[in-house]
Amino acid sequence: MPIRTLALTSGDTTAEDHRLLVGSLLGGIDTTWPLDRRGGLFYSMGAASLDGEGMVATIRPFTAVVSGASSPLQGPYLVVSSEDTTVLLEDGPGTGPRADLIGVVIRDGAYDDSGTALAEVRVIDPDVDESYLPLFEVTVPQGASEGTGGIPWGSAVQDRRVYTASSGGILTLPDLAARSRLSAVQDGTLAHVVQDGDLYIRISGRWHPIAGKQAESEQLERLDNRFQQHPGEWQRVELESGVNHSGSFPVEVRRTPGGLVHMRGTFIIDEDREKLTSTSIARVPEGFEPFRLTRWVTASQQITAEDKNSTRLEVRSDGRIWVYTLYRPRWIGADNLTYWTN
Incomplete structure (x- = not known):
């Protein structure tokens, strides 16, 4: 029957119905078969952790999902190990090391050739076992045995545990x-x-914070990076009549990829230029216009005396640089002036 449901008539609901329907609450995976579900452990601290001594591995309790791999309609098996489970590993081979994969194995004669129905934690035989969830890979050295001290558990174990969650579920973890x-x-x-209190999502094998302090x-940090010095080449501003660049410090601008413009240099004002009460003296290159009028007070020097003074500069949204002063300046500094473009 193509349509399955639970709790209509209990006698008509098969074990396969139960697996497929309970599996519908688990997270799916990106395969061509829409009933496939993501196998793995349900997270809790220490779930399915391993302790080893001699030739014996002890696996702590856990709750897991093992995907049935013998048939498309086999469905996922929910597995609960409520006590510590011991796995005795065979002695090491006579030549070279051996890699044993310890995991949860499902044998179901309705789908495979086992002639039995059971779930167990043991060494997996990939040539025979079809439905299993790996937990740990243990390297058994050549000649290892109980009499020789067994397996060096501190260096011989590789964690192969994977995790799953119910559809729409979130793993709750105590710390980083x-x-x-x-x-x-x-x-x-x-x-x-x-x-x-942070929430993370797993993308391309890395955890990325999506909510919280991190x-x-x-x-x-990404916003601060807009202020960092990664600008393009310096470009000179276009000067108006009666205004020149300093020979050593021409007035130039450059901008970062984020649109922050830096200005540097010195304007030299001709001595016969009229008083700059409110006057346009230059224009920034196209593409360097600020998104709104920006003003600064900058250093300058009077023509009528060797005294330093200050002058107001502003860059308007059309790119023109205006100067405001009550005297005739000899030079006007433009170092370290910054503003945002559109």
Whole structure:
């Protein structure tokens, strides 16, 4: 029957119906078969962790999903291990090391050739087992045995645990250390870190903050990067009659990719130029116009005396540079002036 449902008539609901329908609450994966579900452990601190001694691995309790791989309609199996489970590894080979993959194995005679129905934690045989969830890979050295001290557990174990969540669910993690331990998580997984209150999403194998203090900090950092000095080439401003560039310090501008314009240099004013009470003296290149009028007070020197003074400069939205002063200046500085473009 192509349409399945739970709780209509219990006697008519098969074990396969249960797996497929309960699996519909789990996160899907990007495959051509829409009933496939994402297998893995449900996160809790220490779930399915491994302790080793001699030739024996002990796996702590866990809750997991094991995807049935023998048939498209097999569905996912929900598995709960409520006690510590021990796995005895065979002695090391006579030549070279051996890699044993410990995991949760489903054998179901309705779909495979096992003739039985069971779930167990043991060493996986990929040539025989079809439906399994890997947990750890253990390197068994050549000749390792109980009598030789067994397996060097501190260096022999590689974590192969992966994690899953219900559809729309979020992993709740105590701290960033717990988040870092989740190295094999499907892209798109959400994780809430209780320690700092941040929410993360897994993209391309990395955790990215999307809400909370860390996300706000990264947003501010990206904003601060707009102020960093990554500008293009310096370009001279266009001068009007009676105004010149300093020979050593021409007035130039350049802009960052974010649109922050930097100005430097010195304007030299002809001695016969009229008083600059309100006068346009130059224009920035096209594309360097500010998004609104910007004003500064900058250093200058009077023509009638060797005294330093100050002058108001402004760059208008049309790109023209205007000067305001009560005297006739000899030069006007334009160093370290900045503004935003459109």
